[in-house]
Structure formats: C-alpha cells, structure tokens
Amino acid sequence: MSEFILSPGGARRVDARLERAGLLDLTMEEAGRAVADAVQASFPEGPVVLLAGGGANGGDALVAARHLLALGRVVRVLAQPAKHPLARLNRQRLRAVGGETQALNVAALRRAAASAGVLVDGLLGTGFVPPLRPAMAEVIEAMNAAHGAGLPVLAIDLPSGLDASSAERAEGSVRADETVTLMGFKTAVLFGEAATRAGRVTLVPLRVPPDWVREEALATRTEDAEVASRLPVRTTGAHKGTAGRVWIVGGHPGTVGAAALAGLGALRAGAGLVTVHSLADVPLVTPELMVQRHADWDQTLPQLRASGLPDAVALGMGLGPEAVRVAREVLAWGIPTVLDADALHPELAGHGHSECLWTPHPGEAARLLGTGTAEVIRDPLAAARRLQELLGGTVVLKGGPSVVASANALSVSRGGHPGMASGGMGDTLSGLLAALLGQGLSAADAGVAGVRLHARAGELAADTHGYGLIATDVSDQLGAAWQALKASSGPTRSRSGPPGNV
Numbered sequence: 186m187s188e189f190i191l192s193p194g195g196a197r198r199v200d201a202r203l204e205r206a207g208l209l210d211l212t213m214e215e216a217g218r219a220v221a222d223a224v225q226a227s228f229p230e231g232p233v234v235l236l237a238g239g240g241a242n243g244g245d246a247l248v249a250a251r252h253l254l255a256l257g258r259v260v261r262v263l264a265q266p267a268k269h270p271l272a273r274l275n276r277q278r279l280r281a282v283g284g285e286t287q288a289l290n291v292a293a294l295r296r297a298a299a300s301a302g303v304l305v306d307g308l309l310g311t312g313f314v315p316p317l318r319p320a321m322a323e324v325i326e327a328m329n330a331a332h333g334a335g336l337p338v339l340a341i342d343l344p345s346g347l348d349a350s351s352a353e354r355a356e357g358s359v360r361a362d363e364t365v366t367l368m369g370f371k372t373a374v375l376f377g378e379a380a381t382r383a384g385r386v387t388l389v390p391l392r393v394p395p396d397w398v399r400e401e402a403l404a405t406r407t408e409d410a411e412v413a414s415r416l417p418v419r420t421t422g423a424h425k426g427t428a429g430r431v432w433i434v435g436g437h438p439g440t441v442g443a444a445a446l447a448g449l450g451a452l453r454a455g456a457g458l459v460t461v462h463s464l465a466d467v468p469l470v471t472p473e474l475m476v477q478r479h480a481d482w483d484q485t486l487p488q489l490r491a492s493g494l495p496d497a498v499a500l501g502m503g504l505g506p507e508a509v510r511v512a513r514e515v516l517a518w519g520i521p522t523v524l525d526a527d528a529l530h531p532e533l534a535g536h537g538h539s540e541c542l543w544t545p546h547p548g549e550a551a552r553l554l555g556t557g558t559a560e561v562i563r564d565p566l567a568a569a570r571r572l573q574e575l576l577g578g579t580v581v582l583k584g585g586p587s588v589v590a591s592a593n594a595l596s597v598s599r600g601g602h603p604g605m606a607s608g609g610m611g612d613t614l615s616g617l618l619a620a621l622l623g624q625g626l627s628a629a630d631a632g633v634a635g636v637r638l639h640a641r642a643g644e645l646a647a648d649t650h651g652y653g654l655i656a657t658d659v660s661d662q663l664g665a666a667w668q669a670l671k672a673s674s675g676p677t678r679s680r681s682g683p684p685g686n687v
C-alpha cells in the first residue's frame with residue numbers, strides 16, 4: 186500500500202469528508218487505539234501520563250487513555266478544556282470506564298511526571314498555528330525538562346509546537362523519542378531539523394478510503410516493492426553493448442575524483458560499458474572503467490558526437506568552469522542525461538528535455554531557484570516541485586530523505602543513513618542514475634529507483650562502516666542493494682526482448 190505525505194490543509198479536508206460521512210469518530214477511535222498499542226509495545230513499564238489538548242489531537246490522546254486502561258495500564262490524563270466535539274465525547278467515554286482527567290498545568294505535569302513511565306503528547310497536532318501561546322510553551326518546557334531527565338515521550342501525529350508543514354525546528358517544541366503519525370506523514374516528521382524532534386516515526390495509515398488521502402497527498406513515499414518493479418530486467422542474451430553504454434563527462438584538475446566515483450557508481454549499477462571523458466587525469470579506480478583524457482571540449486564534443494552517442498550520459502561532477510557550455514552542447518544531443526554539480530546552473534533552464542535528471546543538493550537548488558538554502562530546507566517538497574517546473578524532466582532534490590519530482594509525480598525516498606553525509610556520495614548517485622537511464626529506464630523511474638537503491642546501499646554499507654562510510658563503500662553495496670530490493674518484490678525471471686522497465 187502506498188504511503189502519503191499530507192499537508193495540514195489536506196488532513197483537514199480528509200477529516201471534513203470523514204465527518205460528513207459520519208466516520209470521524211471511528212477514525213479517531215482507530216487512531217487512539219493505535220497510539221495505545223504503540224505505547225504498550227515501546228514503553229510497557231510504569232504509569233502512562235497523557236497530555237490532551239482541546240482539539241482532535243487531544244481527542245486521540247483521550248481514546249488512547251481508554252485503551253491503555255483496558256490493557257491494564259495505570260493511566261493519568263492531564264487535559265485542557267475540550268473544544269473539539271470528539272474530544273468532549275471521548276472525555277465522557279473515558280470517565281464512563283473509570284478514567285479520570287485532571288486540569289493541565291505545569292505543577293500537575295511535574296507531579297505526574299515524577300512517577301511516570303512515559304509521557305504521551307496529545308497537545309497540538311496539525312491544527313497548531315504558530316507561535317506557541319505562553320501557557321502552552323510553559324507546559325512543553327516542563328515536558329522537555331522531564332524528557333531531559335530521562336522520561337521517554339511519545340508524540341501523537343507530530344511533536345507539539347512543530348508546524349506540520351515545515352521542516353524547520355521550532356524552538357520550544359516537544360522532544361519525542363517516538364512519533365505515531367496518522368493517516369499520512371507530515372513534512373515536519375520527515376525532513377530537516379524538525380524531524381530530529383520526532384524520534385522514531387511510525388505511520389498509522391488509518392482505514393479510510395485510499396482515494397480520499399491520495400487526492401489530498403502532497404507526495405508519495407514509494408514502497409520498496411514498487412521501486413523493485415521499476416528496476417531493469419536483463420534478457421538471457423544480454424551483453425555489454427545491450428546493458429547500457431554510459432559516458433561520464435566530468436573531472437577537472439583538483440576534482441578528478443568526482444568523475445571517477447561517478448564511473449564506479451555507473452559500473453556497480455549495472456552499466457555494460459562506462460567511459461569517463463575528462464580534460465584532467467582521472468584516476469583509474471578500477472580497470473573496468475575506461476578513461477579518455479581530452480585536450481579541450483570545443484574539439485572533443487563534436488568528435489564524441491560523431492563517434493556514436495552512448496545510451497546515457499552523466500555530466501557536471503567536478504567538471505569546473507566550462508560546465509555550463511559543455512552541458513548546453515550535451516543537452517542538444519537529446520539523449521538521457523544526468524546533470525549534477527557544476528552543470529546545475531540557472532542558465533540551463535529551458536535547455537533540457539524530458540529525459541533529463543537534475544540532481545541538486547539544497548545549496549545547488551537554492552542557486553537554481555534564486556532563493557536561500559534555508560527556504561529549500563524548510564519545504565523540500567515545494568522546492569522540488571518548483572525546480573521541476575523550472576528545469577523540466579525529473580529533479581532529484583538530494584537530502585535525507587531525497588525528493589523526486591517529475592511532471593506527474595512527487596515522491597519521497599525512504600531509508601538511507603546519516604553516515605552518507607560525506608563527499609562523493611552525490612557523484613556515486615549520478616553515475617548510478619546514468620546507468621539506470623542507460624538500461625532503458627525513463628528519467629522519472631530512474632529518479633525514484635535510483636535514490637532508493639543508493640539509500641539501500643548506504644544502509645548496507647553503514648552496517649559495517651557506520652559514520653565512517655565513504656562513497657566507494659556505497660558503490661560496493663549497490664549490487665547487494667539491488668538484490669535486496671528485488672527480493673522485496675518476490676521472485677523475478679529473466680525475459681527475452683530488449684532490456685528495460687517491467
């Protein structure tokens with residue numbers, strides 16, 4: 186089943202449909218029960234202190250309290266006056282089974298926290314409108330003090346005080362160890378500094394008509410089985426000429442490693458023949474990589490074109506000051522093309538085509554958009570969409586997680602590892618993307634499959650190397666990552682016919 190990312194407005198509109206259908210009560214029941222199950226699974230010891238705000242987020246907490254009582258847990262509920270009708274109803278239901286609520290204030294919170302096994306944050310969800318009001322800010326400060334003293338915190342939907350639609354960390358927001366997010370992910374629990382407040386995030390999709398959520402979704406979080414279905418399958422008669430001929434155009438004195446890493450990434454992602462074209466001496470990192478050093482681009486590019494074009498090209502990695510001029514010419518070849526690093530320049534907007542894959546990190550994205558990096562980081566989904574509109578083709582906005590924007594889809598990659606924050610990872614990705622293009626994937630499919638393959642390889646390499654991970658470790662794991670993704674979608678068979686997407 187697909188997972189979605191929802192904006193607060195989108196979540197509200199789904200709620201409104203549920204309410205009109207008379208189903209919102211049942212949905213809140215399902216949400217609260219899932220929260221209770223998560224508390225039971227992760228924090229099975231000691232009294233549970235639930236903090237309930239006046240809205241539906243508080244309603245979820247009140248439902249959870251009733252289920253936790255039924256599970257035999259000692260429960261204390263500190264609640265604000267209920268404003269939402271379902272918060273009122275669930276307060277009555279809690280009382281009907283013997284659950285008491287106390288008024289929420291800092292003193293009551295400190296007393297309850299002193300003997301608690303876990304705090305459940307049901308104060309503010311998607312209905313929070315920043316900034317925090319002072320009374321709520323004090324309550325959250327007391328919660329964070331208890332958390333700092335060792336008391337675990339589980340947040341419902343998102344940590345209170347975070348703006349659901351922003352990846353920016355709000356000072357004064359709740360610090361959670363675990364977040365149970367409802368119906369769809371929110372930008373705040375997936376991206377940037379905000380996500381560091383959420384701890385481990387689990388999605389409870391909730392049993393609502395999937396189209397209602399899909400229609401409101403900002404983006405999709407692609408399943409591994411779906412990624413695997415986009416990976417190329419070889420024919421039994423495949424040979425190096427049919428498995429994708431890839432050119433890497435990059436490297437400049439001082440940045441030759443970038444081109445070499447891209448070449449290695451392309452080889453490890455299955456390209457049949459990989460040649461690096463450079464004006465500098467690119468190290469032969471592996472003998473399978475062909476390296477051609479040229480005197481200048483003006484003469485070389487027409488000669489290369491005349492020699493017969495490859496199936497795909499990746500350009501820009503360490504290419505240096507001539508990157509924009511080179512990119513213009515290569516784009517005119519009209520073959521599937523990955524543009525990275527020095528080739529990510531606003532002057533190239535309008536020169537691309539549908540089979541281009543642009544791979545900026547947030548700094549490069551800001552340069553392309555003429556904005557600040559902070560704005561890109563605050564809302565990566567919006568930035569990726571704007572980049573795609575500007576550049577066409579498919580855009581991979583790199584990050585943890587990466588966002589892939591094509592004409593018809595916006596998707597968020599899963600997985601990866603913080604150890605991947607090291608030089609050369611993007612070069613490996615560019616080579617790997619070019620290899621997928623060379624094996625017949627569309628730019629849109631290569632973007633989605635490539636970022637997941639890269640992230641999965643990073644996870645596998647991190648098992649051994651942790652934060653000491655380097656780009657060549659990721660290349661080394663690309664084959665294993667490919668196998669692992671394929672295994673997630675069941676057995677595959679070789680088929681006859683041309684290589685390509687199945």
Ligand SMILES: NC(=O)C1=CN([C@@H]2O[C@H](COP(=O)(O)OP(=O)(O)OC[C@H]3O[C@@H](n4cnc5c(N)ncnc54)[C@H](O)[C@@H]3O)[C@@H](O)[C@H]2O)[C@H](O)CC1
Nearest residue numbers: 239240241242309310311312313314316317318342367368
């Ligand atoms: N679609 C779903 O995913 C479902 C989500 N559920 C839960 O509902 C909340 C959203 O509920 P809503 O009533 O719209 O808003 P909140 O409870 O988040 O907040 C309203 C509450 O907060 C007060 N408030 C707002 N801004 C501030 C502020 N700056 N300072 C202090 N207090 C503030 C406001 O006065 C209200 O009292 C969602 O997150 C889920 O948890 C449903 O249960 C099921 C479907």
